[in-house]
Amino acid sequence: MAKNIVQVVYSPDDKTTPVRIKPSTETKQDELIRDTDISGEGDLVVGDTKEVEITFTGTTKKIRIRADVDNTGIIYIGKTGVLADGTNDFVRLEAGDEVIMNYDDSTNALYAISDTASQVLNRGATL
Numbered sequence: 001m002a003k004n005i006v007q008v009v010y011s012p013d014d015k016t017t018p019v020r021i022k023p024s025t026e027t028k029q030d031e032l033i034r035d036t037d038i039s040g041e042g043d044l045v046v047g048d049t050k051e052v053e054i055t056f057t058g059t060t061k062k063i064r065i066r067a068d069v070d071n072t073g074i075i076y077i078g079k080t081g082v083l084a085d086g087t088n089d090f091v092r093l094e095a096g097d098e099v100i101m102n103y104d105d106s107t108n109a110l111y112a113i114s115d116t117a118s119q120v121l122n123r124g125a126t127l
Contacts, residue, residue, distance in 0.1 A: 041123040043068070044112070046075055048084045051111040060125040063103045065112075067093035073116025084113050093121065 039057050046052050054077070056063060067075050076082050076089035077099070086092060091099050103110070103125075112121060 039125045039127055041125065043120050043122050046112045046114045046119045046121055048073070048114050048117050051080070051082050051113040054110040054112055054121075054123055056105050056123065056125045058125070058127040060103050060105045060127060062100060062126045063105075063110075064098060064100045064124045065091075065093065066098040066122045067095055068120035068122065069096045071095040071114075071116075071119045073114045073119050075112050075114045075119050075121055077110060077112050079108055080111055082111050082113055084115050086115075 039060075041056055044052060044054065054065065065077060072095070074086070075093045076084070076086050077091040077093065078089045082088045082090075093099065105125075
């Protein structure tokens with residue numbers, strides 16, 4: 001299965017509209033890790049009955065969330081209220097998919113839920 005990597009950046013005009021950028025063509029890879037520190041947060045098990053908060057240590061600038069390559073379901077990422085059928089999701093991750101985005105976790109919490117029990121996501125952040 002192909003690995004999809006997307007960096008999400010917000011529109012400078014309204015700061016709420018997500019804009020997708022391909023790192024290989026529009027953003028140099030070294031620009032993704034310019035911050036002062038990194039935090040590997042490890043694995044988080046996601047089920048299909050209740051959303052799980054995706055937490056980070058410290059104040060984040062950019063985050064990375066990756067669905068484990070052995071997952072069999074889809075993990076849905078969103079704010080509170082994201083459901084196992086994808087309702088209210090922001091990002092959908094299949095096995096091996098990854099999302100990298102600017103994110104200040106002091107403003108809004110992120111949650112994950114899956115359409116299949118016992119799926120794993122890995123998370124990290126630049127601080």
